[in-house]
Amino acid sequence: MNQVNPLVEQVREQGRLTFNRLGIPTMRLEHWKYTDVKRAMAPFMDHLGDPPAEAAIDTTAIDALAMENLDAYRMVLIDGRLHQEASALPQGVRADSLATLLAEKPEQGIEPLTTREDAPLFNGFVALNAAHARDGVSICIADGVQLDKPLYILHISSGGAAHICHGIHIGSQSQATVIEHYTGSEDTAGFTNVVSQVRLLQGGSLTHIRLQQESSRQTHIGRVSVCQQRDSRYRSHSIALGAALSRVDLITSLAGTGAACELNGLYLTGGRQHADHHTVIEHRAPYCNSREMYRGVLDGRSRAVFNGRVVVHEGAVKTDSSQSNANLLLSARAEVDTKPELEIYNDDVKCAHGATIGQLDTNQLFYLKSRGLSEDEARQLLTFAFADEVLASIDIPTVRRHIEHAAFSKLPHGVDIEEILV
Amino acid sequence: MLKINELHVSVDDKKILKGINLEINAGEVHAIMGPNGSGKSTLSNVIAGRDGYEVTQGSVTFKGKDLLALAPEERAWEGIFLAFQYPVEIPGVNNTYLLKAGVNAKRKHHGQQELDAMDFMQLVKEKAKLVELDASFLSRGVNEGFSGGEKKRNEIFQMAVLEPQLALLDETDSGLDIDALRIVAQGVNQLRSAQRAIVMVTHYQRLLDYIKPDVVHVLVDGQILKTGDANLAMELEERGYDWVREEAAA
Structure with a gap:
């Protein structure tokens, strides 16, 4: 093991201490009252920080799990480790392995690992991620760059606990598409814990596709945290199809005037699957626009949770926000708990929200x-x-x-x- | 072809149809006219098989079969088509796919070979011309974002593709401007044939200026009070419906 930089060690130590204090979230917490992770996490509790064994996954196996015929810059992470040979990092765009950054430019590398404890929906998993995330992709797109192809980050789980941390920085007036694709072979029963930190500078634009297609025995915990400067555009497609238990938190802060976000979500659950989506949209600046549409189709004895919070802060005048969550229950034994929340601290806004649960028309x-x-x-x-x-x-x-x-x-x-x- | 005998229908325990007798033969065009609330739409919905209508008495047979025992899709396979008064929008379901599924389900039911994609597209393009429907409508969601007139044209287009033996046009003229009305009527007229019966359910005589009926029935308060030829429609336009009611009471 190479020597650890004191900066990095400090972040790790902070994460460990916070995690030791908070632990795995329990159902006593308001934002976890419908999602019980205790049983799913039990097999991992004794070796949460252990690096997974080196999995022998060849390029044929990788290609079989990847999206077909996708013209993109591909990066492959196996159990949270960047697989250099299978990855093609684009020219003109800085896409580094987090591990490399932590070793060579620690002050830059620790940035995505650092989340303040008072951030919305902060929980023990985020601290755990800071303590143990060894790798991920750090993308830095300079100002004024229009990326010609999407950046495709393929994650393959072969079991064990993988803590992954991504940093996505979109420069001023730049434009990119990033696809995070989570997969694994069908018999794996691992634990994925991933944090993606996104920063959009003035006029920057990101389309962020997050497809969770892990094995039906996987536990998947994700957090996407976005900070948007003036006139930036963030468009997300968050899709949950796999895993036995999945929870994805998406927090976006509209921090600069005229910023806009569009959050699309889809979860399809069957059997005894459990899918939980929490989103927070913070309107902190005037003339910002947010659109959110999440839909779910539930079959079998599956269960889904949607909690969408929109906060319009005092100075965020001329806010235009709409949010909807619609659920289709195909089985009498499926269950969904949905809660749109709206908090408004000024009068000059246009906000609409609603949730439906139903059968076919x-x-x-x-x-x-x-x-x-x-x-x-x-x-x-x-x-x-x-x-x-x-x-x-x-x-x-x-x-x-x-x-x-x-x-x-x-x-x-x-x-x-x-x-x-x- | 269609025989309705002493048909009584209730909706939520309210009697709507109170003894309808009607016989429609192949090649005929019938108009069923009546004021609002007389039971016109109930009649077409019962024939097409919509849920929520309770037949308390009477029978409906189509080509000798008990129609009321069939599911809506089975009625479609037998050759019944309803052009909806309010066609629903179904975003995400492709217009062409819906028709292909409909045509092939019917062919399969009759032991015919299903149409392949090429033959089907040929058929669809040809029929779209009939109601001057732009080809771009074919790949859109069913009625999604269509104007009122476009929705009605789409109904007649579907009728042309599905080639029913009995077509029920429920208030097809409502919400149409004069140009759209002319296009829709032209489409319907081209679909008139000796093998096909058409029933127009309408409040106004306007549509009948363009599609001339062989027989006109007056439906008032759940009963057919009078039957005549096309001249009866003219008379209703002039004098309204009250005199029919009075005449029947006398």
């Missing part, structure tokens, strides 16, 4: 059947259409197709998915 069903579609076929079609509305705004066709395939093949179906996608 009977008028639409009758219309389809009157055209000759069977009951089953009509139901499937409407379910796909409901989910697909969230995906429609993904403007890279390859990515959209990949997600549609992954999502729709999870739903009960008898119709030819390929045809619907025409």
